[in-house]
Amino acid sequence: MGKTYERIDGRLRDFIEAQPVFFTATAPLSGDGTVNLSPKGLRGSFAVLDERTVAYLDFAGSNAETVAHLRENGRITLMWCAFSGPPNIVRVHGRGKPVFRDDPRWGELIAHFPGIDHSRHGLRAIIVVTAELIRDTCGYAVPLMTYESDRPLHGSRFERETDESLDAYFHKKEHVATSIDGLPGLPLPLPPTPA
Numbered sequence: 001m002g003k004t005y006e007r008i009d010g011r012l013r014d015f016i017e018a019q020p021v022f023f024t025a026t027a028p029l030s031g032d033g034t035v036n037l038s039p040k041g042l043r044g045s046f047a048v049l050d051e052r053t054v055a056y057l058d059f060a061g062s063n064a065e066t067v068a069h070l071r072e073n074g075r076i077t078l079m080w081c082a083f084s085g086p087p088n089i090v091r092v093h094g095r096g097k098p099v100f101r102d103d104p105r106w107g108e109l110i111a112h113f114p115g116i117d118h119s120r121h122g123l124r125a126i127i128v129v130t131a132e133l134i135r136d137t138c139g140y141a142v143p144l145m146t147y148e149s150d151r152p153l154h155g156s157r158f159e160r161e162t163d164e165s166l167d168a169y170f171h172k173k174e175h176v177a178t179s180i181d182g183l184p185g186l187p188l189p190l191p192p193t194p195a
Contacts, residue, residue, distance in 0.1 A: 005134040007051035008092070012136070016090060017048065019080040020147045022056075024127075026069035026076050026096075033181045036065035042150050044115030052131045054078065054092065057113055060122025060158050060166060064186040067125060068179030070096045076129055084146065087139035096129040102191035110194075119193070122158035122166050124186055163192045 005012055016022075020041060027035040040046070045057040058067065070076060076096040082088040099105055101124070109126045110118070161169065167190040170176045177188045 002135055002137040005136070008048055008054065008131065008134060009051050012090065012134070013048050015082070015088060016054075016080050017046070019082070020150070021083075022046065023079045023081075024066055024076060025079070026066050028069055028179070028181050028183055029073050030181060034065070034179075036069060038066055042116060042121070042154070044113060045118075047112040049112060049128070053128065054131070055109060055112060055126055055128045057116070057118055057121070057123055058098065058125040058127050059118075059154065060124060060161070060169070062173055063175045063180075064124075064177075065175070065179050066096075066127065067098045068181075068183040068185040070098050070127065071185075072183050076127075078129060081142045082139050083142065084144060087142060088136055089139045089142065090134075090136045092129065092131045093133040093135075094129045094131040096127050098125040098127055100125050100187060100191055101193060106194055117155075120155040120159035122161055122169075123193075124166075124170075124190065163190060166190060 008016065020043060022040050024038045024040060027033060040056055047055050049055055074095040074097065076094060078092045080090045099109055109128065167188065170186060170188055170190060176186050179185050
């Protein structure tokens with residue numbers, strides 16, 4: 001049976017931090033807008049900041065739907081599934097904000113991710129989520145799967161990019177500066193990586 005939690009701590013926090021993959025869901029305010037669901041991975045790219053706040057690193061990719069939706073309305077749901085061990089699903093429903101490289105909070109936030117070399121992945125934002133509803137449910141129908149390792153492809157693809165070449169890459173992508181539904185996405189030109 002599902003349970004509602006007041007905070008992310010103890011067993012719940014341990015479960016969330018142990019999962020190698022999680023999912024984000026966002027949508028625009030428009031009733032006919034595109035709902036976005038994204039998988040997130042790379043060990044070390046997620047952090048619990050306090051008992052009601054989490055954050056994850058938003059890396060280079062072909063789209064920026066999550067960023068666009070958060071800039072418009074802030075609604076987001078994060079979901080973790082147990083693919084090994086006892087069956088469990090945890091959802092954090094809340095409000096999120098993208099923090100870009102030129103934000104004064106960048107240095108404080110990036111310090112929460114010491115386990116990942118973010119310079120290899122074209123880091124473009126840190127997504128900070130404040131939980132409004134925290135729930136778990138059974139994961140009886142979720143299959144058992146084995147985690148082998150993170151794929152090295154993302155890092156090997158983006159580690160050779162400079163701020164300038166990454167900005168050029170984003171300018172070429174149709175849905176980075178503007179979402180599928182025409183919402184403002186990633187602000188371009190891309191702010192430089194803080195020293």
